Amino acid sequence: LIGSIIHQQVSMAAAATIHRRLRELCPRKRITPAAILALDVPTIRSAGLSARKAEYARGVATAFASGELSAPKLRRMSDEEVIAVLTQLKGIGRWTAEMLLIFCLERPDVWPVDDLGLRKAAQLHLGANEPLSTVALTALGERWRPHRSIATWYLWRSLDNPIKPRVTH
Secondary structure (H helix, E strand, O other): OHHHHHHOOOOHHHHHHHHHHHHHHOHHHOOOHHHHHOOOHHHHHOOOOOHHHHHHHHHHHHHHHOOOOOHHHHHHOOHHHHHHHHOOOOOOOHHHHHHHHHHOOOOOOOOOOOOHHHHHHHHHHHOOOOOOOHHHHHHHHHOOOOOHHHHHHHHHHHOOOOOOOOOOO
C-alpha cells in the first residue's frame, strides 16, 4: 500500500528510486508498519516522498500496526469492501486501492478506469484521437470480465512494446 502511495502521480522511474531509498532506511530493507513508524517524517521525506505522502505512509503504518487493517482482513473482503475501507485512510483514493487489489491481493477482475496508463493504452489500441471517456473505458472493460486485471496488465505492457496491435470490437 505504501508502494502505491509512492507511485501516485510520479513516473515509474521516480517511484522506483523513491521506493528503493525508503527500503534502504528500513531494517533488512523491508518496509513494514514498525519500520515506517520508527522513522520520523523528515527521514521518510529524505527518501524523496513529499511531506503529505510521508504522513500518508505513517497513517497506513499506524492502521496496520494497530490491527485496524491487516492482510488477512483485506483478503476476506470483496473488491468494493477493500476500496471502501482503504479510502477512509488519508491519502488513499480509489486508484491506490485498486493498485493494491491488483498487485498485492492479486484480484483477477479490477479495471482501474482512472489509471493514466490504462487510458493511454486503450486510446492507442482503439486508434482513438482522444482519451476515452470513463463511460467508454468502462464499457470496453466489460468484454474482459471477469479477467479485467489481466487485460489491464496486457494493456499496460503494450505501452512498452513498439508494435501497437489494435483491440477490435
